[in-house]
Amino acid sequence: MDHTQSYDLPDLNLLQSNQDKGFMVFRPMADIAVLGRSNIPETSLHLDLIKADGVKIIQRHSGGESVFISPKMCVISIKMPIKSNIKAQKYFEIANQPIQKCLLEMGVHSIHQKGISDLSINQKKILGSSIYRTSSAMFYHAILNLEEEVEKIAKYLKHPKREPDYRNGRSHNEFITSLLLEGYAINFDDFKGCLELEIQQTLNEF
Secondary structure, three states: OOOOEEOOOOOHHHHHOOOOOEEEEEOOOOOEEEEOOOOOHHHHEOHHHHHHOOOEEEEOOOOOOOEEEOOOEEEEEEEEEOOOOOOHHHHHHHHHHHHHHHHHHOOOOOEEEEOOOEEEEOOEEEEEEEEEEOOOEEEEEEEEEOOOOHHHHHHHEOOOOOOOHHHOOOOHHHHEOOOOOOOOOOOHHHHHHHHHHHHHHHHHHO
């Protein structure tokens, strides 16, 4: 039986709104496995462990591979109007910039954009993102791993069918990291406050 539920994270209201600009920064309220638009649970998740631990499964509108989210992570969602002179890849760069800036202000160094849209530190992934196009806007949402244990992510997610070049076939345990694991204990409220100011400025200039 398929236990996948419809996407119901708080940023769904932002996605479905008539506005073509907006953003949200929040922590998930529970452990959740999030399937990409074309993913199926059997090939993307360790379903026996998911079910045994009572982890909820939802499916998002955007593409990309499945992810695991938890209260130890930060979700960043940004809605930007579609402009004919901006390619999809550029939207990732625009959305990632305020995140990189705030991480730097928090003392986190050596952050780089890798693959199509990841942010990495020491060649390991700390943020993954995807985009979804509506009739008038591009919806970007990202997951930043503040302090979740990599072993927990690896427990629930199978190796993705598609991966960025810089992953080089590495397992989740070898490829993913957290800011805490890299030596950065980030205060969520301070980081959120910085992000809200920086994203708003980005949208004002967009």
